[in-house]
Amino acid sequence: MRKSLLSILLISYFFTQAQTKSLWSDDLILTPEKSNFEKTSTYGDVMNFINAIKGKSPYIQISTLGKSPMGKDIPIVILSNPSVSTPEQAKASGKPVVYIQGNIHAGEVEGKEAVMMMIRDILLGNKLSLLDNQIILFVPIYNSDGNDKMAKGLRPTQENSPLETGERENGQGLDLNRDGIKMEAPETAGLVQNVITAWDPQMSVDLHTTNGTWHAYSLTWAPSYLYAGEPGTYHYTNDVMLPAITQKIKDTYGMFFGPYGDYNTREGWPVKNFYTYNHHPRYIVNQFGLRNRMAILSEAFAHERFYQRIYSTYTFVYEILDYCNKHGKEIMQINHDADLAAVKNVLDNAGKVKKGVRYKMVPTAQKLNGFRTYDYTPFFRADGSKTLVKKGNIVTYDSVTYYGEFKDTVQSTLPRGYIIPAAQSAIADQLIKQGATVTKLEKDEKLSGEIFTVEKYDRSTRKFEGHNMASAEGKFEAATRIAKKGDYMVDLAQPLANLIFYMLEPQSDDGLLTWNFFDSYFDQNGVSTKPVEFPIFKYFSLPVPPKEKTKTKKKS
Numbered sequence: 001m002r003k004s005l006l007s008i009l010l011i012s013y014f015f016t017q018a019q020t021k022s023l024w025s026d027d028l029i030l031t032p033e034k035s036n037f038e039k040t041s042t043y044g045d046v047m048n049f050i051n052a053i054k055g056k057s058p059y060i061q062i063s064t065l066g067k068s069p070m071g072k073d074i075p076i077v078i079l080s081n082p083s084v085s086t087p088e089q090a091k092a093s094g095k096p097v098v099y100i101q102g103n104i105h106a107g108e109v110e111g112k113e114a115v116m117m118m119i120r121d122i123l124l125g126n127k128l129s130l131l132d133n134q135i136i137l138f139v140p141i142y143n144s145d146g147n148d149k150m151a152k153g154l155r156p157t158q159e160n161s162p163l164e165t166g167e168r169e170n171g172q173g174l175d176l177n178r179d180g181i182k183m184e185a186p187e188t189a190g191l192v193q194n195v196i197t198a199w200d201p202q203m204s205v206d207l208h209t210t211n212g213t214w215h216a217y218s219l220t221w222a223p224s225y226l227y228a229g230e231p232g233t234y235h236y237t238n239d240v241m242l243p244a245i246t247q248k249i250k251d252t253y254g255m256f257f258g259p260y261g262d263y264n265t266r267e268g269w270p271v272k273n274f275y276t277y278n279h280h281p282r283y284i285v286n287q288f289g290l291r292n293r294m295a296i297l298s299e300a301f302a303h304e305r306f307y308q309r310i311y312s313t314y315t316f317v318y319e320i321l322d323y324c325n326k327h328g329k330e331i332m333q334i335n336h337d338a339d340l341a342a343v344k345n346v347l348d349n350a351g352k353v354k355k356g357v358r359y360k361m362v363p364t365a366q367k368l369n370g371f372r373t374y375d376y377t378p379f380f381r382a383d384g385s386k387t388l389v390k391k392g393n394i395v396t397y398d399s400v401t402y403y404g405e406f407k408d409t410v411q412s413t414l415p416r417g418y419i420i421p422a423a424q425s426a427i428a429d430q431l432i433k434q435g436a437t438v439t440k441l442e443k444d445e446k447l448s449g450e451i452f453t454v455e456k457y458d459r460s461t462r463k464f465e466g467h468n469m470a471s472a473e474g475k476f477e478a479a480t481r482i483a484k485k486g487d488y489m490v491d492l493a494q495p496l497a498n499l500i501f502y503m504l505e506p507q508s509d510d511g512l513l514t515w516n517f518f519d520s521y522f523d524q525n526g527v528s529t530k531p532v533e534f535p536i537f538k539y540f541s542l543p544v545p546p547k548e549k550t551k552t553k554k555k556s
């Protein structure tokens with residue numbers, strides 16, 4: 001007995017040694033690791049890593065998000081146990097899909113490296129149990145084109161660590177984190193079509209680096225913000241999951257994480273206000289809330305060294321995955337409930353309730369206490385002018401007002417649906433690209449609801465992402481219209497109701513009108529000289545089918 005047990009142990013010892021030796025190879029060592037963290041991986045380095053690791057584990061599959069504008073294939077690394085390679089297999093497994101994306105801004109490179117480290121540690125290290133209850137999709141290099149335009153000084157706040165990084169924009173010169181509504185980049189179209197619509201991730205994480213504020217958190221985070229979406233997904237992410245992870249990271253690793261924001265030293269010192277970023281669904285993370293799914297923005301602290309930023313991002317990714325591995329069913333249930341709530345709201349309240357279409361940032365009820373920051377002190381320059389200069393010590397301040405929530409400033413009635421005239425097929429196409437269900441009318445329909453008349457149509461003089469962004473002022477009035485055969489009908493009683501509402505409402509602060517989809521229509525109709533009807537009609541109830549029409553008549 002003893003002898004055979006010993007020989008089994010010896011055999012398994014040598015087998016493990018041999019296996020580890022054969023599995024581990026130099027091409028799994030990442031570019032930063034090989035360069036004392038002076039360099040970040042090129043697109044070719046990432047592909048070499050993926051090719052090197054994919055033959056070493058049965059739990060990895062490679063798919064593609066699409067092609068970058070410069071023709072690079074953007075890889076999706078699928079990790080699962082047992083292995084799945086298609087969304088159908090993922091769905092059949094009953095496990096939640098979690099999506100982790102690095103390098104959307106290719107100057108912010110630690111997410112890319114942290115994701116590869118995580119892939120390596122799940123497949124060949126000691127983190128395989130992360131695949132017990134979830135399927136993980138990793139996209140290490142979302143902005144593949146921007147990544148390889150490496151140069152010094154593209155990220156001044158990162159202070160040459162690494163020495164060179166890629167640039168923020170993609171191969172078309174677009175900021176991929178402003179493209180969520182207009183979808184002009186193939187990366188965005190690929191993300192929506194080949195990740196979001198196909199795999200339906202229950203949790204998505206977008207990895208970034210901050211732009212400069214000297215708070216003293218190794219990493220700051222934000223949930224998919226609450227504005228026009230269902231509240232359940234936001235509250236779980238913001239009130240339950242992120243505080244639990246933040247506390248665990250402090251207790252386990254001694255690192256300080258906290259909510260995302262910037263302060264402005266021009267407001268004086270000590271710091272009084274800390275401001276997050278915008279709510280708009282053009283930001284990928286914020287769009288998920290309108291899709292009834294959870295998402296997290298991760299922002300490593302720009303002023304820490306590259307190796308530290310990789311570690312804080314890696315730690316956050318690990319703890320998010322560990323959390324989802326343990327709470328996946330709960331997360332799926334909350335997301336599913338949000339789907340049902342979005343549909344139910346339309347079925348029960350169409351024509352009766354208003355929802356916000358424009359929002360402003362407001363303070364949270366709770367102030368930030370123990371807020372960590374590098375300290376500042378007044379300093380007089382040689383010319384006598386006064387400024388504040390940063391000191392080397394970290395201090396904490398209480399009662400800092402946190403602008404971390406959003407309140408509506410303009411509202412609009414929730415309709416049962418919208419009619420898009422056949423001539424506006426680009427609008428219907430855009431909704432379909434976003435995953436919405438749009439049908440064509442097979443016959444004329446008389447519908448009651450509201451029409452919006454645009455009295456003032458403005459376009460910004462300054463270009464943003466290639467656009468002179470538009471806004472419309474005017475008024476809604478009750479109206480009845482004949483929708484024509486061949487027009488598009490968007491029944492809002494579908495899970496994407498909140499996203500469709502935000503895209504189609506004429507006064508939305510991040511809708512299709514904002515992004516100039518209606519410019520030519522308004523110009524052709526002379527909006528600069530007279531009021532013009534917005535071409536999308538909102539109806540408040542479905543057309544009554546002929547059979548029921550007779551019934552109703554009999555009753556009355």
Ligand SMILES: [Zn+2]
Nearest residue numbers: 105108208209
């Ligand atoms: Zn960024």
